[in-house]
Amino acid sequence: MPKIIGRLKSLKGLNFSHNNLIGYIPSLFGNLNNLEWLDLSFNKLIREIPRQLVDLLWLEVLKLSHNQLIGQIPSGKQFNTFDNDSYIENQGLCGFPLSRMCNSLEAKKPPPLTLQHEDNLEPKNGFGGLVGKLY
Template sequence: FFFILLSFSITSSAFRWRCHQDDAENIREIFSELNLTLTQDCCRIHDAFQCDPNTSRVYSVRLAYFDHAEKIPDAIGKMTNIQYLDIHKMPNLRTEIPSFIANLVNLKMFSITWTNVSGTIPDWLHKLTNLESITFSFNNLSGSIPAFLAEVPRMTSIALDRNRFTGSIPESFGRFRNSLPTIKLGYNMLSGAIPRSLGAVDFNEIDLQHNDLTGDPSHLFNNRSKSTWFLDLSRNLFEFDMSNVVFPTRNLERIDLSHNMIWGSIPDQILEDTKLNFLNVSYNRLCGKIPQGGRLQEFGASSYMHNRCLCGQPVSA
């Protein structure tokens, strides 16, 4: 229906184009680069553009499902008023992140997902000081994760999952300037220990699954008062004693520690987490009796299987 919308012709001679003239011209260029023709007011193409109701300036651009596109249209670099840029499901994009994005000084949210964009995260990204969120998931980006990302003044969310990043998590990720940041770095090739500095941050979400991370990560969450609701450290090489870990109990809903080398026992304190709706500690080296109560028995035996000597329901009667 998106392409039907783009090709819809305006037949009324009384129709007044609302889109700001400068934006309209830039969007015509974008459409031309995508081998399309702009046939209606860009402010009415709600799937792709959002306009300020007072100024009619375009503040949000979303280009999605253009399977034939081989690059991000250059004309986007002229739209310096936009605050949100979302490039999604364009599988033939194989270029690096284009440098003209550096012109978009008002950008708050920058997302490129499900493409084949490659190369490294560009250094000029730190110049976009209004950025609050970057999402570069499901691409072919590589290299190391730049230390400057967490130091962008307003940054609260960094999602780089499902790429080919290598190296370690930057120590600077312990210096977010805003509260409750989110980091999603899963499905990469990251290695090394998690810097101690990250233990000082009250993260909203932590997703580090499917990497080659090592050491003891418990400083990330070993604090009853933290606000973390999502914690996924599965399929790494983590080693620590779980027995004396104190889990956050205010908001934690999901814990996945499976496929590591964690030993000790599951602490009774986890029963205090009344919001917990997912737990998986399978494929570790845990022993002892599974705490009885709360929802721990509802998660099923598969959440506890392939440990050294866990016992009690739901593993055994």
């Protein structure tokens, strides 16, 4: 995903669902201080949910379902208000609000060795053919 999106600080809503996106959720999305809804569902996103998203105080709707996300779901602030529907069909996720609890090994498990460092990962089929809605 292009990191430039993290600079769109007045953005209220972001919908990139159903775009067959490959890659990860950039931690820079945590800079979108005015974001009220984020829909990244039905893609092929990997890695963990960035902890920085917890700081999106205006976030009312979060849809990360139907991806390949892993690790513990961040907790605190707005993230404590989202239910199971925000995360379904991400077999590698654990923690509240899911019934699957994380053990200490799962929560700290590194990504597969085939992944590159976040700064160097530029998926070929990611946002190259961007179809989505910016609000």
